[in-house]
Amino acid sequence: GQNIDQPTEMTATEGAIVQINCTYQTSGFNGLFWYQQHAGEAPTFLSYNVLDGLEEKGRFSSFLSRSKGYSYLLLKELQMKDSASYLCAVREEGGSYIPTFGRGTSLIVHP
Amino acid sequence: EAGVAQSPRYKIIEKRQSVAFWCNPISGHATLYWYQQILGQGPKLLIQFQNNGVVDDSQLPKDRFSAERLKGVDSTLKIQPAKLEDSAVYLCASSPEAASTDTQYFGPGTRLTVL
Numbered sequence A: 001g002q003n004i005d006q007p008t009e010m011t012a013t014e015g016a017i018v019q020i021n022c023t024y025q026t027s028g029f030n031g032l033f034w035y036q037q038h039a040g041e042a043p044t045f046l047s048y049n050v051l052d053g054l055e056e057k058g059r060f061s062s063f064l065s066r067s068k069g070y071s072y073l074l075l076k077e078l079q080m081k082d083s084a085s086y087l088c089a090v091r092e093e094g095g096s097y098i099p100t101f102g103r104g105t106s107l108i109v110h111p
Numbered sequence B: 001e002a003g004v005a006q007s008p009r010y011k012i013i014e015k016r017q018s019v020a021f022w023c024n025p026i027s028g029h030a031t032l033y034w035y036q037q038i039l040g041q042g043p044k045l046l047i048q049f050q051n052n053g054v055v056d057d058s059q060l061p062k063d064r065f066s067a068e069r070l071k072g073v074d075s076t077l078k079i080q081p082a083k084l085e086d087s088a089v090y091l092c093a094s095s096p097e098a099a100s101t102d103t104q105y106f107g108p109g110t111r112l113t114v115l
Helices: none
Strands: A003-005 A009-013 A018-025 A029-037 A044-049 A053-057 A060-065 A070-075 A084-092 A099-101 A105-110 B005-007 B010-013 B019-024 B031-037 B044-050 B053-056 B065-068 B075-079 B088-095 B110-114
Touching (some): A003 A084, A018 A084, A029 A070, A029 A099, A044 A060, A044 A070, A070 A084, B031 B075, B044 B065, B044 B075, B075 B088
Parallel strands (some): A009 A105, B010 B110
Antiparallel strands (some): A029 A044, A029 A084, A084 A105, B005 B019, B019 B075, B031 B044, B031 B088, B088 B110
């Protein structure tokens, strides 16, 4: 089984940088996903990390440390439209490769 | 490319009634998932299909929930009878294969309210 922990809520100012952390415990790690979910909408894929290090994609970056069971999502130059829930999901080795989702972090961006 | 389609978008029923949800995955995607997302929580997997076979249904409450994907394309999820705690958004997702690098593509979901 897995235990995934992320902060419930964060607030930030438009134009700023915010880091959303995710810690996990798993018996056999096989990848970590970040999804964005706007209120009332479906989750949309942001990033996938399987090796240690930073993956950068435009204003969004995701970092992974497998030895620490830790990841973060970094959002730069925040925009109002970035207000959403950010879901961390971890996949275990073997079986059906299904990721387990955390509860999500609700990010509120204010002017 | 058309995305994952789901219907209905909203459904309100009374407890002990039955309800069914429909999902059409992205064309060519072999793997289909049903998730339950309770307000304030992350999605929880109910069942995974690979083509028309069940890969994982360990978290499906089989006394009241059932799902099928008869021709390996569309899928239906049924709840019979519904309980108050079934109020949630039911998300359908698909991916090309159940491979470790695969990304899941989610549909818009069906919001179920049980009164």
